[in-house]
Amino acid sequence: MLFGRGKKNPIKIADKGVVDWRYTTCGYCSTGCSMEIGLDKSGIPVATRGVGGADVNQGKLCTKGIFEHELFRTDGRGAQPLIRDRYYESFQECSWDTALDKTASEIQRIQDTWGRDSFAIVSTGQIMTEEFYTLGKLTRGVIGTNHYDGNTTLCMASAVSGYKRSFGSDGPPGCYDDFEHTECLMAIGSNLPEQHPIIFWRLHEALEKRKFPIIVVDPRVTMFAQMADIHLPVTPGTDVVLLNALAHVILDEGLEDRAYIDAHTSDAAAFEKLVEQYDPISSSRICGIDEDTIRHVARTYARAGSAMTIWTMGINQSTHGSDGVVGINNLNLITGNIGKPGGTSLSITGQCNAMGTREWSSCSGLPGYRKLESAEDRKQIADFWGIDEDFFPRERGMFQTDIFPAIESGQIKGMWLIATNPMTSMPNTPRIRKMLEKLEFLVVQDVYRDVETNEYSHVFLPAAVWAEKEGCFTNTERRVNLTRNVCEPYANSKPDLWIFNQLAKRFKRDRKPHFPNTAEEVFEELRALSKGRMLDYSGMTWDKIEQQRGIQWPCTDGDESGAARLYTDGQFQWDDGRARLIPLSFVDNNETPDEDYPFWMNSGRVVEHFHTRTKTGKIGNLNKFSPTPYMEMNPDAARELGVEHGSYARLTSRRGDAVVMVQLTHRVAPNMVFIPFHFHECVNRLSLGLLDPYSRQPAFKQCAVKIEMAVDQDAAAVTNVAARTY
Ligand SMILES: Nc1nc2c(c(=O)[nH]1)N[C@H]1C(S)=C(S)[C@@H](COP(=O)(O)OP(=O)(O)OC[C@H]3O[C@@H](n4cnc5c(=O)[nH]c(N)nc54)[C@H](O)[C@@H]3O)O[C@H]1N2
Numbered sequence: 108m109l110f111g112r113g114k115k116n117p118i119k120i121a122d123k124g125v126v127d128w129r130y131t132t133c134g135y136c137s138t139g140c141s142m143e144i145g146l147d148k149s150g151i152p153v154a155t156r157g158v159g160g161a162d163v164n165q166g167k168l169c170t171k172g173i174f175e176h177e178l179f180r181t182d183g184r185g186a187q188p189l190i191r192d193r194y195y196e197s198f199q200e201c202s203w204d205t206a207l208d209k210t211a212s213e214i215q216r217i218q219d220t221w222g223r224d225s226f227a228i229v230s231t232g233q234i235m236t237e238e239f240y241t242l243g244k245l246t247r248g249v250i251g252t253n254h255y256d257g258n259t260t261l262c263m264a265s266a267v268s269g270y271k272r273s274f275g276s277d278g279p280p281g282c283y284d285d286f287e288h289t290e291c292l293m294a295i296g297s298n299l300p301e302q303h304p305i306i307f308w309r310l311h312e313a314l315e316k317r318k319f320p321i322i323v324v325d326p327r328v329t330m331f332a333q334m335a336d337i338h339l340p341v342t343p344g345t346d347v348v349l350l351n352a353l354a355h356v357i358l359d360e361g362l363e364d365r366a367y368i369d370a371h372t373s374d375a376a377a378f379e380k381l382v383e384q385y386d387p388i389s390s391s392r393i394c395g396i397d398e399d400t401i402r403h404v405a406r407t408y409a410r411a412g413s414a415m416t417i418w419t420m421g422i423n424q425s426t427h428g429s430d431g432v433v434g435i436n437n438l439n440l441i442t443g444n445i446g447k448p449g450g451t452s453l454s455i456t457g458q459c460n461a462m463g464t465r466e467w468s469s470c471s472g473l474p475g476y477r478k479l480e481s482a483e484d485r486k487q488i489a490d491f492w493g494i495d496e497d498f499f500p501r502e503r504g505m506f507q508t509d510i511f512p513a514i515e516s517g518q519i520k521g522m523w524l525i526a527t528n529p530m531t532s533m534p535n536t537p538r539i540r541k542m543l544e545k546l547e548f549l550v551v552q553d554v555y556r557d558v559e560t561n562e563y564s565h566v567f568l569p570a571a572v573w574a575e576k577e578g579c580f581t582n583t584e585r586r587v588n589l590t591r592n593v594c595e596p597y598a599n600s601k602p603d604l605w606i607f608n609q610l611a612k613r614f615k616r617d618r619k620p621h622f623p624n625t626a627e628e629v630f631e632e633l634r635a636l637s638k639g640r641m642l643d644y645s646g647m648t649w650d651k652i653e654q655q656r657g658i659q660w661p662c663t664d665g666d667e668s669g670a671a672r673l674y675t676d677g678q679f680q681w682d683d684g685r686a687r688l689i690p691l692s693f694v695d696n697n698e699t700p701d702e703d704y705p706f707w708m709n710s711g712r713v714v715e716h717f718h719t720r721t722k723t724g725k726i727g728n729l730n731k732f733s734p735t736p737y738m739e740m741n742p743d744a745a746r747e748l749g750v751e752h753g754s755y756a757r758l759t760s761r762r763g764d765a766v767v768m769v770q771l772t773h774r775v776a777p778n779m780v781f782i783p784f785h786f787h788e789c790v791n792r793l794s795l796g797l798l799d800p801y802s803r804q805p806a807f808k809q810c811a812v813k814i815e816m817a818v819d820q821d822a823a824a825v826t827n828v829a830a831r832t833y
């Protein structure tokens with residue numbers, strides 16, 4: 108029977124009593140969705156909605172964004188500063204003055220005893236740009252340690268390094284609007300529908316209007332792979348070989364854009380010589396994609412009027428992460444696909460402000476993509492800050508992944524962690540635990556006091572979260588967007604900016620930079636420092652950003668809005684203006700499955716959770732859909748080992764072991780398992796994390812494990828529950 112239209116029950120949206128909507132930008136992933144938080148008459152955040160006129164999300168939000176107003180009242184928040192003198196002694200609440208005095212005096216004591224660089228600072232991709240810039244000023248201009256880095260080394264470092272090697276600078280050249288113009292899209296190691304659902308929606312919208320081929324390169328049959336026209340289940344860690352083989356076919360069959368190569372690139376001869384070795388037959392034996400498919404994909408990509416590649420962690424988190432990015436850039440340079448609508452190399456960024464930290468935090472250099480290695484850049488910043496330029500080191504210090512082993516060797520004695528949780532997110536956490544225990548002094552600055560890493564700290568500084576503060580994030584497509592202050596910081600927590608400013612006051616220096624009180628004043632410094640540079644913010648103000656729902660850089664003073672694409676004139680950031688074509692030879696150095704450890708262990712994310720679950724593990728509507736540490740395992744492999752669906756299995760690697768629930772699925776091949784990394788005491792107890800030589804990013808996605816059914820299922824269940832922490 109057909110239901111009469113009049114009989115349908117209309118959907119009722121509960122009236123939450125919102126009296127005011129405040130403009131913000133989502134604080135989870137780098138898509139950069141504009142949203143509004145609804146406040147009730149007592150000023151309590153009760154609802155979230157997407158902003159209709161926003162270019163990025165056009166009113167849409169994903170499941171994490173929709174519940175973001177619940178974040179302010181989650182359990183485990185840090186209410187007061189905490190202090191303890193020795194391990195295993197319980198924390199005592201203390202005043203801000205006590206916590207900050209202790210932190211400043213310990214930093215100074217360690218630096219006086221062991222040298223300036225014996226104290227390390229590790230930050231994040233998740234605080235505001237104005238906060239990053241201030242932390243950079245404090246670190247580089249006042250404290251003066253060179254071992255200062257961010258968790259972006261676990262995330263985007265390979266993209267940064269690859270862009271720099273090819274184009275002479277960091278900075279993603281494309282934008283989401285490229286989906287509307289492209290004639291072929293290749294996605295490598297990106298699970299866009301789950302990890303960037305609104306970017307995926309933008310792609311889907313483009314496909315509904317106009318069909319173009321989608322090629323997905325991923326060893327796992329992700330949701331993205333299932334909707335692709337061509338899925339290439341590449342052998343883990345061998346994407347560079349596939350990219351070289353695609354270039355081989357293109358050059359061999361004369362499908363390249365020779366005019367573009369001649370006008371805009373250098374070093375073509377060495378590159379062409381190297382890829383000659385990567386014929387489709389030999390390459391197929393390494394990368395696992397048959398020769399016909401390699402030829403077919405190469406022709407499809409090269410013959411498209413415009414073609415683009417997007418990628419995320421399947422490329423970056425590899426021992427060939429930086430080479431993988433360069434390989435993608437090589438492919439787009441030889442086909443003339445940079446800086447034109449629908450033709451680009453677009454890294455899909457991870458955290459909400461991973462871009463902001465790259466631009467302004469001074470982690471790998473100085474603000475505004477300036478280099479410590481350049482005397483001119485050092486002088487510009489020293490003059491602007493009013494300090495002595497000799498205070499700056501002449502080259503960047505260690506990356507996060509080198510800072511931690513330097514604790515083992517005694518080089519690093521103290522550490523300040525800001526908005527990152529290495530006890531869950533770093534590879535080989537049994538080793539990380541020992542390192543943290545060895546520190547003379549650890550200060551953790553986080554929104555949550557129950558974050559795992561805080562178990563090892565001497566001082567805990569409780570930070571305000573996201574829209575309890577205000578400032579900007581930059582998204583994947585270089586769009587700067589604004590978060591307005593929606594509500595007061597929880598209890599006695601304080602904005603990160605305030606914490607940095609208070610610490611700055613506690614260091615005595617002859618010449619010291621000025622630290623403005625408000626984030627909007629800090630933004631004025633960014634505008635001034637960026638004027639005339641590639642990442643020009645000078646045409647932006649906070650109000651203008653809100654009015655336009657985000658503005659892309661470059662946006663020069665006087666410009667109505669920002670620029671959609673970089674390198675549209677084919678001029679790159681190297682001195683000769685040409686992009687580099689770089690030969691990439693492949694050395695297989697991964698830990699690969701063998702008789703003892705017969706499975707590849709792949710790891711990544713699920714849609715409901717964000718990272719180490721400090722936020723999403725406490726939001727009921729998200730956590731209930733994915734409450735348990737689990738692994739995807741192929742049913743045929745499970746049958747051979749007698750492992751059952753829904754049971755608990757024990758995984759062992761050369762580093763440690765973990766207990767997970769078994770989910771049987773054909774999404775993974777018989778020789779691979781996939782485990783979400785969100786849970787404590789789980790996948791990173793097993794991972795190896797070999798480092799990329801350029802970016803120092805860990806190969807989280809490739810190592811070997813063995814699997815057995817847990818003998819005592821009840822005991823395994825207890826272990827599994829313990830891994831959830833919350
Ligand atoms: N829901 C949710 N969204 C998020 C996040 C989150 O935690 N939760 N985190 C954000 C952050 S910081 C990041 S960095 C992004 C990450 O976003 P993605 O990189 O898209 O997510 P991952 O699941 O880490 O990995 C993507 C894919 O890489 C594949 N892969 C593994 N090994 C290889 C390989 O050798 N080659 C290739 N080609 N592919 C391989 C995996 O099978 C996996 O499907 O997501 C962001 N968005």
Ligand SMILES: Nc1nc2c(c(=O)[nH]1)N[C@H]1C(S)=C(S)[C@@H](COP(=O)(O)OP(=O)(O)OC[C@H]3O[C@@H](n4cnc5c(=O)[nH]c(N)nc54)[C@H](O)[C@@H]3O)O[C@H]1N2
Pocket residue numbers: 231233234258261262263420424457458525526527528529531532533534552553554555558570571572573603710711712717718719720721722784790791794807808
């Ligand atoms: N096996 C495996 N491991 C991985 C990955 C993988 O794919 N596989 N992916 C890696 C990647 S791409 C990433 S990005 C990292 C992420 O690793 P982490 O950065 O360690 O993970 P998060 O859980 O995001 O930690 C951020 C912390 O900052 C806190 N926080 C949030 N907002 C604020 C704020 O405004 N101020 C302050 N002070 N604190 C705040 C949160 O509570 C949380 O504790 O994990 C990496 N680890």
Ligand code: SF4
Pocket residue numbers: 133134135136137138139140164167168169170171172173303304305306
């Ligand atoms: S897609 Fe990313 S930015 Fe947009 S609502 Fe979801 S988590 Fe937030």
Ligand SMILES: [Mo]
Pocket residue numbers: 261262263457458
């Ligand atoms: Mo990330």
